[in-house]
Amino acid sequence: MSKILEISGLTKNYHDAPDSEDILKNLNLTVNEGDFLCILGPSGCGKTTLIRCIAGFEEYEGMIKVDGKKVEKPGIDRIMVFQDFNQLFPWKTVRKNIQYPLKINGITDKAELDRIAREHLELVGLSEYGDFYPHQLSGGMKQRVAIAKGLALNPKIILMDEPFASLDAMTRNKLQEELWRIKEKENATVIFITHNIQEALVLGTRILLLSKQGKIKIDMENNVAKPVTPASEGYGEMWKKFNDALWEEDEEN
Ligand SMILES: Nc1ncnc2c1ncn2[C@@H]1O[C@H](COP(=O)(O)OP(=O)(O)OP(=O)(O)O)[C@@H](O)[C@H]1O
Numbered sequence: 001m002s003k004i005l006e007i008s009g010l011t012k013n014y015h016d017a018p019d020s021e022d023i024l025k026n027l028n029l030t031v032n033e034g035d036f037l038c039i040l041g042p043s044g045c046g047k048t049t050l051i052r053c054i055a056g057f058e059e060y061e062g063m064i065k066v067d068g069k070k071v072e073k074p075g076i077d078r079i080m081v082f083q084d085f086n087q088l089f090p091w092k093t094v095r096k097n098i099q100y101p102l103k104i105n106g107i108t109d110k111a112e113l114d115r116i117a118r119e120h121l122e123l124v125g126l127s128e129y130g131d132f133y134p135h136q137l138s139g140g141m142k143q144r145v146a147i148a149k150g151l152a153l154n155p156k157i158i159l160m161d162e163p164f165a166s167l168d169a170m171t172r173n174k175l176q177e178e179l180w181r182i183k184e185k186e187n188a189t190v191i192f193i194t195h196n197i198q199e200a201l202v203l204g205t206r207i208l209l210l211s212k213q214g215k216i217k218i219d220m221e222n223n224v225a226k227p228v229t230p231a232s233e234g235y236g237e238m239w240k241k242f243n244d245a246l247w248e249e250d251e252e253n
Pocket residue numbers: 014016023041042043044045046047048049050
């Protein structure tokens with residue numbers, strides 16, 4: 001398995017106050033191609049800051065390499081999907097939303113643009129919705145379009161910051177299933193932040209628990225066989241391990 005992401009000595013401070021503490025301090029992490037890495041951790045431990053650094057949205061100290069290349073700015077090799085439903089241009093149709101970043105990145109042939117949009121709409125189960133505008137879609141459908149739009153760029157890493165946190169439980173379960181199916185089909189590498197231990201167990205092939213300043217408290221392979229349900233062998237043990245660790249974090253802060 002090849003290393004797709006290598007982080008060494010990552011330190012981040014927003015320097016918003018003269019004596020402000022580092023948000024991330026000397027973090028080291030390697031992610032292999034095809035990993036689905038879920039990140040848990042108490043509020044404020046630096047999860048979003050970490051993936052913003054990987055996305056190239058932040059300056060940082062240390063080294064972040066994606067496929068051997070230093071991250072210095074955003075790039076189409078790393079796409080980010082957020083929790084917010086408003087990640088799409090409201091004045092563009094679903095199809096045009098998917099095609100816009102492709103055009104910016106040099107694909108101008110109309111037939112090619114249509115093919116890519118068609119394939120990715122099909123991938124997220126929205127073949128019939130290419131001509132719809134974002135305001136005509138539900139929250140779950142908008143998140144599917146955001147995923148399709150990112151995948152269309154054929155990224156090396158998909159960064160997801162609680163993408164399903166604002167969805168109702170049923171839609172969330174459905175999107176988790178879909179995301180897993182897509183990850184398997186595309187052999188995608190995903191880094192996924194969540195506050196939900198169940199979600200981490202359902203999706204993750206590996207689960208990290210971060211504590212203050214991005215310290216890695218747990219880094220575990222998730223060996224519970226997919227599809228994961230609370231009745232799966234090993235589920236209860238894993239859930240308890242992460243739950244206890246999160247409570248411990250809460251008490252320490
Ligand atoms: N732009 C910024 N300027 C200054 N401080 C910031 C900025 N962004 C985040 N922080 C601070 O960095 C710390 C970590 O924030 P971050 O959003 O990375 O945490 P998180 O683990 O993702 O939290 P949550 O689970 O609540 O989303 C917090 O103390 C936050 O206030």
